Amino acid sequence: MIPTAGQQTSAGAGPLRPSRYWYLVAGGVLAVAVVCLTAAVIGILSWDQQIQDFQRVHVPGQGEVTLTQPGQYVLYVETPGACCSWTLGSQDTPLAGWSMRLAIGPLNGSGVTPVSSWTGVPESYGVGGHQGLTAMSFTITQPGTYLIEASNVHPAEVTDLAVGRSILGPTLRPLVLLVAGLAALLGAVVAFAFTAVRRRQARRRQDQPLGVTGPGPWPPVSGAPERSAPVLVQFAGPVRQGRWTVLLRAILAIPALVCIYFVRYAAWVVLVTGWFGALFTGRLPDYAASFLTGFQRWEVRAYAYLLLLTDTYPPFGLLDDDYPVSVTISPGRLNQAAVFFRLVLIFPAWVVATILWYGLGPILMIPIWLIVLIRGRMPQPLYEAIAACLRYWARMKAYWYLLTDVYPADLFGDPAEPALAGAGPAFGGAGPTFGGAGPTFDGGGPAFGGGGPAATWAPAAPGSTAWAPPSVSGPEPPQLGAVPVSHPAPLPADAVTSAAPAAVAAAPGRLTLSRQGKRLVGLILGIGAATPVALIALLVVLAQGPSAGPAPGSVAAAAAVPSATAAPAPTASPARSTLPAPPLSTADWLKGLSSLGTDMTRALVAGNAGNDQVLTRASLRSTARQLGRCSAELSALGPPTAQLRHVDRLAVRACQGYQQGATYFAAAAGLVGPDGAATDQGQVSELLHRGDAGANRGSNLMAAAMAAGSFIGQPG
Numbered sequence: 001m002i003p004t005a006g007q008q009t010s011a012g013a014g015p016l017r018p019s020r021y022w023y024l025v026a027g028g029v030l031a032v033a034v035v036c037l038t039a040a041v042i043g044i045l046s047w048d049q050q051i052q053d054f055q056r057v058h059v060p061g062q063g064e065v066t067l068t069q070p071g072q073y074v075l076y077v078e079t080p081g082a083c084c085s086w087t088l089g090s091q092d093t094p095l096a097g098w099s100m101r102l103a104i105g106p107l108n109g110s111g112v113t114p115v116s117s118w119t120g121v122p123e124s125y126g127v128g129g130h131q132g133l134t135a136m137s138f139t140i141t142q143p144g145t146y147l148i149e150a151s152n153v154h155p156a157e158v159t160d161l162a163v164g165r166s167i168l169g170p171t172l173r174p175l176v177l178l179v180a181g182l183a184a185l186l187g188a189v190v191a192f193a194f195t196a197v198r199r200r201q202a203r204r205r206q207d208q209p210l211g212v213t214g215p216g217p218w219p220p221v222s223g224a225p226e227r228s229a230p231v232l233v234q235f236a237g238p239v240r241q242g243r244w245t246v247l248l249r250a251i252l253a254i255p256a257l258v259c260i261y262f263v264r265y266a267a268w269v270v271l272v273t274g275w276f277g278a279l280f281t282g283r284l285p286d287y288a289a290s291f292l293t294g295f296q297r298w299e300v301r302a303y304a305y306l307l308l309l310t311d312t313y314p315p316f317g318l319l320d321d322d323y324p325v326s327v328t329i330s331p332g333r334l335n336q337a338a339v340f341f342r343l344v345l346i347f348p349a350w351v352v353a354t355i356l357w358y359g360l361g362p363i364l365m366i367p368i369w370l371i372v373l374i375r376g377r378m379p380q381p382l383y384e385a386i387a388a389c390l391r392y393w394a395r396m397k398a399y400w401y402l403l404t405d406v407y408p409a410d411l412f413g414d415p416a417e418p419a420l421a422g423a424g425p426a427f428g429g430a431g432p433t434f435g436g437a438g439p440t441f442d443g444g445g446p447a448f449g450g451g452g453p454a455a456t457w458a459p460a461a462p463g464s465t466a467w468a469p470p471s472v473s474g475p476e477p478p479q480l481g482a483v484p485v486s487h488p489a490p491l492p493a494d495a496v497t498s499a500a501p502a503a504v505a506a507a508p509g510r511l512t513l514s515r516q517g518k519r520l521v522g523l524i525l526g527i528g529a530a531t532p533v534a535l536i537a538l539l540v541v542l543a544q545g546p547s548a549g550p551a552p553g554s555v556a557a558a559a560a561v562p563s564a565t566a567a568p569a570p571t572a573s574p575a576r577s578t579l580p581a582p583p584l585s586t587a588d589w590l591k592g593l594s595s596l597g598t599d600m601t602r603a604l605v606a607g608n609a610g611n612d613q614v615l616t617r618a619s620l621r622s623t624a625r626q627l628g629r630c631s632a633e634l635s636a637l638g639p640p641t642a643q644l645r646h647v648d649r650l651a652v653r654a655c656q657g658y659q660q661g662a663t664y665f666a667a668a669a670g671l672v673g674p675d676g677a678a679t680d681q682g683q684v685s686e687l688l689h690r691g692d693a694g695a696n697r698g699s700n701l702m703a704a705a706m707a708a709g710s711f712i713g714q715p716g
Contacts, residue, residue: 074134257306267401
């Protein structure tokens with residue numbers, strides 16, 4: 001007899017010490033370790049992102065930074081470096097002897113922000129190609145955009161000035177969490193190993209088999225074999241289902257799925273603690289095997305109900321209740337190397353199971369739902385295919401839960417059992433029963449053994465297939481002999497048929513698929529593999545947006561590069577300012593910007609746009625045309641260097657002002673006659689006023705850009 005969880009094999013033996021609830025303590029400590037380590041990893045990533053998000057100004061030079069919160073900010077001197085490092089209190093870096101002239105102030109020019117040298121603990125970091133050191137700090141009271149100017153920078157390795165909050169707190173928190181997580185992990189391993197070893201020694205002292213445990217809160221796993229067995233899933237086959245339950249199946253399954261979702265967290269904790277036990281002892285602990293077996297059974301029932309394999313609502317709980325879809329799991333000894341690498345080994349099976357779930361998504365399950373809703377039952381091939389997919393998923397999860405060492409297989413069903421040789425009758429199904437109206441061999445019936453009479457069977461007549469009732473004769477017990485071939489055993493009329501119908505399970509735990517069922521499994525795999533590919537392609541297409549032709553920039557770039565066989569470009573008109581070729585240095589770019597500013601000033605003066613003289617239609621249109629060329633001529637200068645980015649932004653804003661003025665001047669030209677007479681003098685005056693405002697704003701910004709460029713162009 002196999003002892004149950006509530007029995008003890010040794011009389012008077014008390015419960016094992018230490019209690020198996022110490023496994024739960026170890027699991028709780030392990031959960032704390034996982035939380036601490038996860039928070040540490042998140043903190044490290046957040047620290048890295050904080051440094052990456054620093055606003056940087058290339059030095060020597062000037063740049064704008066936007067500060068959204070009042071308070072103290074830190075300036076870090078940076079140089080290109082390797083990842084990853086961090087030091088506290090050490091200045092043994094190439095940046096330790098830095099020096100520079102620095103000025104910080106609001107962009108609107110309302111004052112200068114005082115800057116002080118860093119007086120706290122020096123912090124050095126190396127992240128994502130940036131190696132930095134704390135240098136200075138400043139405090140602001142009003143958020144806004146600030147202009148930073150730096151010159152006389154030493155040493156030459158300093159290339160950037162980074163602005164951001166202090167990184168001391170975000171650096172220390174992950175370190176503390178990491179130390180706490182590692183300490184908790186060590187404590188969990190020690191507690192688990194100590195409990196496992198002491199309980200094993202206690203079992204040996206009590207002379208108990210390793211598979212016998214005391215009573216527990218979960219249903220015990222019956223008869224744990226020495227070796228793992230594959231997970232067996234039995235299906236009752238397609239039966240008629242209520243159409244109302246089929247119509248509302250997705251809604252009715254929600255309570256069961258929600259409960260499973262929350263219980264899954266407890267299963268993960270039990271699985272982690274059980275993993276250590278399986279790794280050290282080669283066997284999943286009893287409490288883990290019992291809990292995970294019940295949870296696996298619960299999952300399979302719920303998903304079988306959701307996938308329309310049965311109309312019976314899945315019971316809540318971990319007990320092995322009677323259900324049309326049953327799961328048989330026999331935990332046994334595990335390969336410790338396979339347990340250690342279980343996360344790697346499970347990946348191929350997980351990919352296949354994921355593809356199956358994609359295949360059983362809305363694309364296929366909606367038509368199946370309509371079929372079952374209309375017919376009232378699922379067709380046999382569909383039932384076989386979905387049952388095979390669910391069984392493969394159950395085997396994958398059982399392998400992941402360490403409930404078996406048998407790798408998931410037989411997605412397309414089990415091979416058909418070979419037929420018995422010979423033409424004799426098949427003994428199975430509904431064979432002859434010795435009960436009911438037949439002779440009974442207990443109670444007051446004939447006794448076999450001793451000196452009692454014996455019951456024998458004989459044919460009623462030679463050559464007849466009927467058998468006469470037993471007769472009692474002689475004191476000898478009956479001798480069992482071979483059944484004569486000429487007198488076959490009688491069978492019911494439906495026991496042997498010409499062609500046995502295809503069944504979902506030919507034998508307990510076996511799943512034999514028909515040809516149509518195998519094809520449907522292949523279809524599910526194909527749909528599941530194509531679904532994520534199609535979704536990714538759709539997202540890529542939506543992200544790119546509609547393409548109405550080549551971008552304007554690409555057309556302009558293509559037009560700017562003449563073909564080798566094309567005719568040379570015509571020479572520019574003397575009336576239009578000729579800009580130099582795209583500059584290759586900072587000095588050339590600044591020279592081109594100065595030429596552009598001079599052209600814009602000449603356009604305003606030549607057109608009399610800002611004077612009180614009489615304006616003509618021709619003069620207004622000429623002024624608008626010349627001011628409108630500012631953006632194109634600025635683009636012809638080429639991309640600015642890193643030092644000139646701030647200057648380029650000011651110049652772009654200046655050209656926008658010129659463009660705005662040109663728009664109003666062109667509108668005013670439409671209301672002025674050739675002789676300067678205006679049809680609506682008030683409207684013309686308003687347009688000229690707005691044009692002057694835009695042109696003046698452009699002039700001021702262009703002057704600021706040229707001044708900033710001259711500051712950068714100064715040596716040292």
